[in-house]
Amino acid sequence: MKAVNKIDVPSEHWDKLFAPSACLVMITTVDEAGRVNAASFGTCVRVCHDPVYISFTVGAPKDTAHNVLATSEFVVNVPPFEREILEKVRVVGLDFPPRVNELEKAGLTAIPAKSVQPPRIVECRSHFECKVEWTRQWLHRLMVVGKVVAASVDEDCLEPSGKIVWDKLKPAHYCGNAYKNGFVAAYQPMWVDMIYNEPIPPRPTDGK
Numbered sequence: 001m002k003a004v005n006k007i008d009v010p011s012e013h014w015d016k017l018f019a020p021s022a023c024l025v026m027i028t029t030v031d032e033a034g035r036v037n038a039a040s041f042g043t044c045v046r047v048c049h050d051p052v053y054i055s056f057t058v059g060a061p062k063d064t065a066h067n068v069l070a071t072s073e074f075v076v077n078v079p080p081f082e083r084e085i086l087e088k089v090r091v092v093g094l095d096f097p098p099r100v101n102e103l104e105k106a107g108l109t110a111i112p113a114k115s116v117q118p119p120r121i122v123e124c125r126s127h128f129e130c131k132v133e134w135t136r137q138w139l140h141r142l143m144v145v146g147k148v149v150a151a152s153v154d155e156d157c158l159e160p161s162g163k164i165v166w167d168k169l170k171p172a173h174y175c176g177n178a179y180k181n182g183f184v185a186a187y188q189p190m191w192v193d194m195i196y197n198e199p200i201p202p203r204p205t206d207g208k
């Protein structure tokens with residue numbers, strides 16, 4: 001693997017860095033004893049711009065849910081749309097029992113995070129270190145919302161303006177459980193004009 005230089009990203013660029021606003025990720029956590037766990041998520045969403053908050057849901061009996069509730073920390077790692085790592089994303093998503101380190105099973109590399117205990121995954125291109133803001137269990141699911149407390153990215157994936165270099169970061173989407181092994185590239189942006197040029201009426205102030 002080529003040497004990768006991860007650079008810290010200042011907070012004013014975190015919103016631009018989590019792009020598109022939902023993407024395929026691997027989330028790392030640790031348990032009470034500091035043992036590392038990783039799991040794959042196709043449904044991870046940036047739910048607040050400023051400050052930046054990230055949300056996901058997970059099965060309540062899963063190790064990620066247990067660890068998030070036990071330690072209140074997680075790291076969101078964004079893999080590129082490249083076959084070699086997407087194959088590993090599938091391994092990380094297998095249902096290994098507690099205390100198994102999925103990063104080792106998949107042949108991925110942990111490096112320490114800057115502000116939380118769970119590690120970053122070096123083969124991923126951007127990383128969001130989160131402290132849990134709130135969780136809510138419903139049905140058999142746990143909803144997790146985390147506040148980003150640090151972010152970092154591979155040096156060549158960020159413009160000086162803080163915007164991502166789309167075809168270097170190469171974010172991906174997951175086709176979903178019904179497709180099992182399908183992923184979609186999410187890095188071909190199209191910049192479109194605003195075609196509505198009429199004045200917009202003011203919003204009512206009485207809340208209606």
Ligand SMILES: Cc1cc2nc3c(=O)[nH]c(=O)nc-3n(C[C@H](O)[C@H](O)[C@H](O)COP(=O)(O)O)c2cc1C
Nearest residue numbers: 039040041042043058059062063064090093094095
């Ligand atoms: C590509 C991929 C995407 C996934 N997306 C989700 C998801 O969005 N939500 C979810 O609950 N599980 C998702 N999974 C399944 C979890 O990764 C899986 O349940 C895993 O076993 C959880 O691990 P844990 O017990 O270590 O937390 C996905 C799996 C793969 C391979």
